[in-house]
Amino acid sequence: MPELPEVETVMRGLEPVMLDAVVTKADIRRPNLRWPFPQNMAARLEGAKILGLRRRSKYILCDLSSQETLLIHLGMSGRMLIEADDVKMPGHFYDKISPAEKHDHVVLDFDTGTRVKFNDARRFGSMDLLPTDTADRHPLLASLGPEPLGNDFHADLLRARFEGRRTPIKSALLDQKIIAGLGNIYVCEALWRSGISPKRLARNISAQKLDQLVPSIKDVLVEAIEAGGSSLKDHRQANGELGYFQHNFSVYGREGEPCRTDGCVSDIRRIVQSGRSSFYCPNCQR
DNA sequence: CAAAGTCCCTGGGGGC
DNA sequence: TGCCCCCAGGGACTTT
Numbered sequence: 146m147p148e149l150p151e152v153e154t155v156m157r158g159l160e161p162v163m164l165d166a167v168v169t170k171a172d173i174r175r176p177n178l179r180w181p182f183p184q185n186m187a188a189r190l191e192g193a194k195i196l197g198l199r200r201r202s203k204y205i206l207c208d209l210s211s212q213e214t215l216l217i218h219l220g221m222s223g224r225m226l227i228e229a230d231d232v233k234m235p236g237h238f239y240d241k242i243s244p245a246e247k248h249d250h251v252v253l254d255f256d257t258g259t260r261v262k263f264n265d266a267r268r269f270g271s272m273d274l275l276p277t278d279t280a281d282r283h284p285l286l287a288s289l290g291p292e293p294l295g296n297d298f299h300a301d302l303l304r305a306r307f308e309g310r311r312t313p314i315k316s317a318l319l320d321q322k323i324i325a326g327l328g329n330i331y332v333c334e335a336l337w338r339s340g341i342s343p344k345r346l347a348r349n350i351s352a353q354k355l356d357q358l359v360p361s362i363k364d365v366l367v368e369a370i371e372a373g374g375s376s377l378k379d380h381r382q383a384n385g386e387l388g389y390f391q392h393n394f395s396v397y398g399r400e401g402e403p404c405r406t407d408g409c410v411s412d413i414r415r416i417v418q419s420g421r422s423s424f425y426c427p428n429c430q431r
Numbered sequence: 432c433a434a435a436g437t438c439c440c441t442g443g444g445g446g447c
Numbered sequence: 448t449g450c451c452c453c454c455a456g457g458g459a460c461t462t463t
Contacts, residue, residue: 147457179440179457179458179459218457218458219457220456220457220458221440221455221456221457222440222441222456265440266440266441266442267439267440267441267442267456268439268440268441269439269440269456269457269458270457285458285459309433310433310434311433312433312434312435316434316435321457321458328456328457329455329456329457419434419435419436420435420436420437420456421455421456422454422455422456
């Protein structure tokens with residue numbers, strides 16, 4: 146489930162705990178998640194200091210003093226659980242340090258007395274270690290499109306990348322090579338905001354609609370990050386699910402419920418496109 | 432190359 | 448209460 150805003154929220158929650166901390170113990174509790182863990186992962190993590198945390202698309206990158214970078218993907222159900230016996234920062238309340246439980250696949254202990262657990266019931270997540278200086282050439286990162294919140298994302302880019310594409314706009318926006326970080330929820334929300342049907346082919350979106358789509362995407366992501374950021378002030382810092390924007394969804398998961406556009410009397414519909422649900426208003430979205 | 436389908440995995444929810 | 452079935456979904460891989 147985590148899309149760009151949730152990953153950003155999780156990363157921000159990890160930052161005060163992991164930054165400048167040294168891994169004293171890495172407990173790798175199974176051989177793999179989605180893919181096998183890298184060779185000697187525990188030994189390569191132990192003794193390393195976390196120099197920085199970054200996000201690229203839906204990936205979290207932890208730059209280590211060993212000149213390696215820990216690459217983390219939360220998949221569908223991945224969570225980073227933070228534990229500490231003492232309150233480390235005002236306003237931060239962590240669960241007490243506790244033994245690994247079901248689905249806690251990687252447990253990192255830090256010299257600061259905190260513990261971070263990677264918990265992932267469905268194991269669609271992944272972890273890898275790669276050289277920091279060539280991190281963006283990693284196979285999982287190399288072909289990603291631009292960040293939707295970055296300066297490289299604008300209507301001209303979409304115009305170029307949608308040219309000749311016979312695929313529905315919904316599928317095109319989910320293609321991480323075109324834009325990186327959007328998932329099913331925020332694609333549905335952005336299309337509703339910009340009045341574009343998910344069924345319209347990418348190559349047939351007018352320039353005017355593309356001009357509306359870009360800010361719709363940026364706005365919905367920024368609002369979701371802000372909603373996640375406010376949840377960080379509560380007690381579950383790194384739990385991406387709490388950061389979810391679900392209370393503010395306009396179409397996602399609202400099949401049969403009224404469209405929220407002022408004056409619109411249509412109900413939200415759900416269709417399946419390439420195996421995934423699309424939610425939209427047949428009246429507002431053309 | 433593009434586009435569509437398949438698969439991985441498990442918890443949760445609906446139906447009975 | 449319990450069982451069965453289906454669904455959720457990111458992204459690599461396979462097929463068309």
